[in-house]
Amino acid sequence: MLRTLRPGQLAVDIALPSVLFILTFVLYATRPQQYVIVLLGMCAALAVRRLAPGISLAIAWVTALVQMLLLLAPDPANFAIPVVLYAAATYGGKVARWISFASAFLGAALIVVYVIVVPSWTTGVNAEINSFGLATDMTPVAKVTVGLFMFLAFAAFFGLAWTAGVLMRTWRRARESRQAQLLAERDVAVEQERNRIARDMHDVVAHSLAVVIAQADGARYALAADPDSADQALRTISSISREALADVRVLLGQLRFQQSEGPQPVLADLDRLYEQLRGAGVDVVVENHGAERPVATGSQLAVYRIIQEALTNALRHGDHRAPIDVHLDWTGPELQVWIVNRAKSEPPKPGTGHGLAGMNERATLAGGRFGTTLVDGLFTVYASIPFTTAGVTR
Missing domain, CATH: 3.30.565.10 (Histidine kinase-like ATPase, C-terminal domain)
Structure with a gap:
């Protein structure tokens, strides 16, 4: 499955194999042309290591097997292999990740066989592999000892690359989890603030309208018998409405902008609240x-x-x-x-x-x-x- 890469990641994934190709291609001027196949294969594996880790691992394996079938000696392009293992462990899915883990040990074993055993079978057939191979006149015990040492060394090298990839994957997951947690906490804080504003809005509007309705009813009944009481009721309605409008504007401003809270009522404001109710009769x-x-x-x-x-x-x-x-x-x-x-x-x-x-x-x-x-x-x-x-x- 193809992953989505940022422009910066895509640029790096294109630049790295390009640099490897340019620096290494000069070495192939005096070497067999088959080495170009190895170089192109490893560069291709590097190019798609983050875009498609599984495909990158497969390309690296096919290239390495072709290199062995052609009896070509290990090449600087082979340094792309630990990078591919790292990428598969970091960005690959579960299957690609564990295949890359197994590849670290299987690859180390194949290197031992290819370097120690194959040269003794192909003496005089391919000068490249014969020149790289260890001395064919070593005793079997020496070959086993050297082979075991080489296996442990390459397994540790490849395993280190794989482990570094797993650690990077774990760190990335932890960072993403932390970011998700921060986003969730921010959403909760926003929701709590909205709930608080909703409660304040309800308190302000409900109280103000209740007082206004009571005053309006009183003014309507007293309009003919006691004009002064009706006038006082209308004044109270006007005052309450202005206060409510100011409170609502503060609350709406808090909804529109991230700003500090407006002044909130305290116990000292209770006397004014009582007077509003008394004014409503x-x-x-x-x-x-x-x-x-x-x-x-x-x-x-x-x-x-x-x-x-x-x-x-x-x-x-x-x-x-x-x-x-x-x-x-x-x-x-x-x-x-x-x-x-x-x-x-x-x-x-x-x-x-x-x-x-x-x-x-x-x-x-x-x-x-x-x-x-x-x-x-x-x-x-x-x-x-x-x-x-x-x-x-x-």
Whole structure:
């Protein structure tokens, strides 16, 4: 199977065999023309070693066998063989990789036979191989000893090239895995940021629209009987709408550009939130138990958004004739928050709407707990957020 190469890799694969051909071809001016076949074959194997490692290995084998059949002596072009073994181990598939491994040992054995045994059989037939061959008058024991040494030496040489290819393959795979991991982590971070922006968008829009709707209804009923109240309601609608529009613009800017986050609400902004609800005609009663303690910025945002969403749900689903009670308990190991209102209709069950699910997620991300209850018509939102000292904003 052909691999896809980058332009730089393709240029190197063409240049390397070209250089080998130019440098080696000069040596063949005084040698038999059959050596050109060996040179061309090895150059072809080098040229396709990364494009098609299996084919490159096959070309190298065919060229080496032809060289042996022609009884040609080992040649400088044969140095292409370890390069082909390296490429097959690095870029080849499973079959090509293990065939190249076996080729390292089989090739070493054939070299021993070709250099030690063949010259004694072809004395006077081919001067090239006879001149390269070891002395034919060696004793059998000497031939076995030298042959074993040569086999180990060539097997180690070829095996080293193959091992280097496997190590390079492993390093490439590890680098690709690391890059894939970084991409996956980046995608997760982007998705988490989008989810955070979606939660903020929901909180801002849902709360603002709930207040606007309540004020609009009040203004419509009071328009004839109390024009001043209607005018005040319209002013509140205008103010809430401008604030919501500014918050939405910040969130949309975060979606369009990679920039730092806009200012996020903290506990000090809760008073303004209460006043917005009171301006909509809802009685919000706030009670703090114990002295206030430092809370990390992220935890403050979680508490603010939970209270904001709970008040919004109370405004939408609660009985406006009854007050909404907000309790903050600072005395325990965690900041505990209760928002209690009387429901005029069945509120959404946990998990069925974005509001309750978003509050639960915010509490969980802050390391806390979240829950809701409906008992005797009183709907209670409960959250417990740990106190942390890192990144405190007061």
